[in-house]
Amino acid sequence: MVPQVAQRVEAILPKQSVKQEIAKKTGSLPPIFSEIARCESGGSQFYKNGKVIRGHITPNDIGKYQINMNVWGATAKRLGINVYTAKGNEQMALHIYNLYGTKPWSASKHCWKIALR
Numbered sequence: 001m002v003p004q005v006a007q008r009v010e011a012i013l014p015k016q017s018v019k020q021e022i023a024k025k026t027g028s029l030p031p032i033f034s035e036i037a038r039c040e041s042g043g044s045q046f047y048k049n050g051k052v053i054r055g056h057i058t059p060n061d062i063g064k065y066q067i068n069m070n071v072w073g074a075t076a077k078r079l080g081i082n083v084y085t086a087k088g089n090e091q092m093a094l095h096i097y098n099l100y101g102t103k104p105w106s107a108s109k110h111c112w113k114i115a116l117r
Contacts, residue, residue, distance in 0.1 A: 029094065032102060032112065033065075036093075039111035040066040045086040052084050065093035065105075072096065 037043045041053045045064040055061030060069045067076070067083045072092060079095065082088035096104050105112070 029090070030097060033090075033093070033097075035112035035114075036102065036105050036108065037064045039108040040064070040105065045089055063089035065089050067092050067096070068104075071104075 034043070040061075041064045043064065044053060046052055052063055053066075055066055055068075058068065061067065062069055062083050064086065067089060069076075069083070072083070075095075076083050076088070076092050079092075081092045081095070083092045102109070102112075
């Protein structure tokens, strides 16, 4: 998970093109996404009190897909994606997945790898 690679990809494609590609693909998420979300956040973007879910170990992990703001915050901002919303969190997760596959979620692989079989 190297943000410099993401920055190079974004430099090649205009911001709007990247965002349009993400939006097109959001309707058909990879099947593993539901399992990753279940393992990362219980499948929810928000706690019952309405606050966005943050990582217990790493509070900079945000939402349903636990997008790490230290790693992905600048990229999300450049793309105009708000990871604090359910739609934005999903869009950013898809962008990351398109670049790196499931590797950025390897910390929870013990939980979701069963779905790969």
